[in-house]
Amino acid sequence: MNNPSKPFSRRSFLAGASTLGALYASSKFASIPALAETLADDPRIAKQPIADKGFASIRKIGDGLYATIADRSKGLQARCNGGFLIGRDAAVMVEGFQTTTGAAFQLETLRTVTQLPVRAAINTHWHFDHTLGNSVYGGAAIPIWAHADVPARMSAVYPKWQGEELSTFLAPWEKRAAEAKTDTQREHAKSDIEGLTGMFKPVSETVLALPNHALDPAKMPIKVDLGGLTVVIDSYIGHTDTDLIFRVPEQNVVYTGDLLTGGQYPVNINGYPTRWRATLANFATFDKNTLFVPGHGQLMGQEGVAEMRSCFDDIAEQAEKSYKAGVPVEEAVERYVVPDRYKNYRQFSWGFTIGRTIEQLYAEWSGKPVHILNYS
Numbered sequence: 001m002n003n004p005s006k007p008f009s010r011r012s013f014l015a016g017a018s019t020l021g022a023l024y025a026s027s028k029f030a031s032i033p034a035l036a037e038t039l040a041d042d043p044r045i046a047k048q049p050i051a052d053k054g055f056a057s058i059r060k061i062g063d064g065l066y067a068t069i070a071d072r073s074k075g076l077q078a079r080c081n082g083g084f085l086i087g088r089d090a091a092v093m094v095e096g097f098q099t100t101t102g103a104a105f106q107l108e109t110l111r112t113v114t115q116l117p118v119r120a121a122i123n124t125h126w127h128f129d130h131t132l133g134n135s136v137y138g139g140a141a142i143p144i145w146a147h148a149d150v151p152a153r154m155s156a157v158y159p160k161w162q163g164e165e166l167s168t169f170l171a172p173w174e175k176r177a178a179e180a181k182t183d184t185q186r187e188h189a190k191s192d193i194e195g196l197t198g199m200f201k202p203v204s205e206t207v208l209a210l211p212n213h214a215l216d217p218a219k220m221p222i223k224v225d226l227g228g229l230t231v232v233i234d235s236y237i238g239h240t241d242t243d244l245i246f247r248v249p250e251q252n253v254v255y256t257g258d259l260l261t262g263g264q265y266p267v268n269i270n271g272y273p274t275r276w277r278a279t280l281a282n283f284a285t286f287d288k289n290t291l292f293v294p295g296h297g298q299l300m301g302q303e304g305v306a307e308m309r310s311c312f313d314d315i316a317e318q319a320e321k322s323y324k325a326g327v328p329v330e331e332a333v334e335r336y337v338v339p340d341r342y343k344n345y346r347q348f349s350w351g352f353t354i355g356r357t358i359e360q361l362y363a364e365w366s367g368k369p370v371h372i373l374n375y376s
């Protein structure tokens with residue numbers, strides 16, 4: 001088995017990639033600063049991190065508030081952002097990351113700041129890159145909280161992958177690439193294979209630790225009092241049907257999970273684009289000084305929400321033109337043109353970002369059922 005900290009070497013990947021592949025690669029490996037330029041003078045945010053492992057750094061972003069910001073150019077041990085919140089009596093942590101290394105880094109760093117009990121480690125949603133490090137928390141007797149449906153979603157997909165060979169799993173996707181009618185279609189199909197491999201491998205190498213404390217969305221928002229610091233947990237639909245956000249209203253800080261991401265196309269593998277856009281419209285009504293800790297990308301303010309909304313708008317506008325012109329959905333997916341302003345956006349893969357979004361919008365417009373938990 002490969003070393004999980006080095007899923008593939010940059011050189012071998014680039015050597016086998018076409019021009020389009022190289023474009024994906026260059027945006028994938030570009031290092032990003034931990035915060036957006038617009039926040040350079042935000043007094044809430046510490047200039048220096050309290051810990052930095054390369055693959056992620058952790059910095060203070062408020063009174064008792066810390067953000068873990070992943071840098072995928074230096075490794076995928078964290079892959080997603082997270083953080084921790086500390087009151088007078090207790091702390092909570094955000095995210096389980098992609099590996100136990102990422103989760104251990106966050107827990108160890110928390111312990112350099114406080115010895116207070118950790119009431120919970122909370123997963124923002126069920127995806128592998130937010131949950132695979134959970135066993136570290138389990139081992140430290142920290143309860144793992146999540147939306148009530150997270151264990152079922154994880155159980156429906158990941159154990160199946162763990163019992164399967166990568167080649168079997170990828171077979172239908174390899175077939176699509178082989179049967180592609182155009183070069184772009186083939187490149188896009190290959191990007192899907194790459195994205196799928198990047199999910200399958202970490203899942204197959206990890207002992208799953210499911211959340212053991214269910215948060216009922218019907219009872220939200222839930223207030224958690226950490227002693228002088230109140231965290232409001234709320235449920236939204238969008239990136240998945242298990243998305244949670246954590247708000248600290250007194251400080252205008254929000255941890256959003258993947259409902260908000262920066263520098264990349266929205267990953268819509270299990271998403272609900274229309275409700276997701278409504279959720280982002282809701283974020284836009286939050287205070288203008290809100291500091292967002294997104295699921296991926298830099299710390300951002302409201303301009304980050306606006307940018308993600310306009311990216312969604314662009315996909316929807318291009319799709320709608322195709323739809324109204326009677327263009328079949330498979331062709332509409334291929335016809336989408338990445339505007340210059342998103343040229344540097346990372347794409348998890350073409351199919352799981354742009355493709356699934358257009359497919360789902362088409363299905364909604366034509367009143368067809370949409371399959372969400374679908375990896376083939």
Ligand SMILES: [Zn+2]
Nearest residue numbers: 125127239258
């Ligand atoms: Zn996700």
